[in-house]
Amino acid sequence: MDFDFNTLMRQLIIQAPPLLFALTVHELAHGYVAWRLGDPTAKNQGRLTLNPLRHLDPLGVLAFIIMKIGWAKPVPVDPRYFRNPQRDMLLVALAGPAANVVLAVASAALAHLFVALPFLPFFFLQPLVAMLAASVWINIMLAVFNCIPIPPLDGSKVLMGLLPPAAARSYAKLEPFGFILLLALFYTGVIGWVIMPIIRFSNTLLLG
Numbered sequence: 001m002d003f004d005f006n007t008l009m010r011q012l013i014i015q016a017p018p019l020l021f022a023l024t025v026h027e028l029a030h031g032y033v034a035w036r037l038g039d040p041t042a043k044n045q046g047r048l049t050l051n052p053l054r055h056l057d058p059l060g061v062l063a064f065i066i067m068k069i070g071w072a073k074p075v076p077v078d079p080r081y082f083r084n085p086q087r088d089m090l091l092v093a094l095a096g097p098a099a100n101v102v103l104a105v106a107s108a109a110l111a112h113l114f115v116a117l118p119f120l121p122f123f124f125l126q127p128l129v130a131m132l133a134a135s136v137w138i139n140i141m142l143a144v145f146n147c148i149p150i151p152p153l154d155g156s157k158v159l160m161g162l163l164p165p166a167a168a169r170s171y172a173k174l175e176p177f178g179f180i181l182l183l184a185l186f187y188t189g190v191i192g193w194v195i196m197p198i199i200r201f202s203n204t205l206l207l208g
Contacts, residue, residue: 018135029099090161108206151178
């Protein structure tokens with residue numbers, strides 16, 4: 001029992017920093033792109049920050065610990081500020097997953113770099129590389145999971161940006177039921193069956 005607890009604590013120590021950073025950058029990217037497109041809502045609410053406490057959703061962090069799929073507190077976006085609401089919401093939605101992809105690639109590059117440096121002591125190198133490897137997995141997971149086209153995930157907003165306006169409005173009506181649908185798909189294994197091969201392939205591609 002002690003071994004299981006110690007293992008869990010080691011995993012949390014390795015995974016917590018990259019998870020917090022990945023969630024923070026994901027939401028910051030949404031808010032920053034919205035701000036650049038004319039919406040000051042996130043900026044006015046103090047969400048254009050790298051302070052993870054401004055972005056954390058305790059339920060999302062708990063879900064990551066239990067299910068290895070998590071989320072942050074969504075950045076508020078008001079499409080009334082946008083010149084082209086449908087297109088600009090699509091860009092805002094893409095910003096979060098895109099930021100996670102960039103972090104995954106950067107983490108993989110650093111991991112390969114540190115492994116190649118012969119002068120770093122093992123006691124320092126092992127946890128650092130483990131944390132970077134966790135960052136690759138976490139950021140890929142966040143990018144792929146958020147691209148699922150089910151409200152309120154980013155993929156649904158991307159899809160609504162591509163649909164004709166009338167169809168997009170009809171699709172948006174699914175949002176109140178999106179979380180229930182996601183839970184049902186997760187517990188039936190459908191989400192894992194769809195996204196896990198993509199995550200594993202991407203992780204292997206980046207880390208080898």
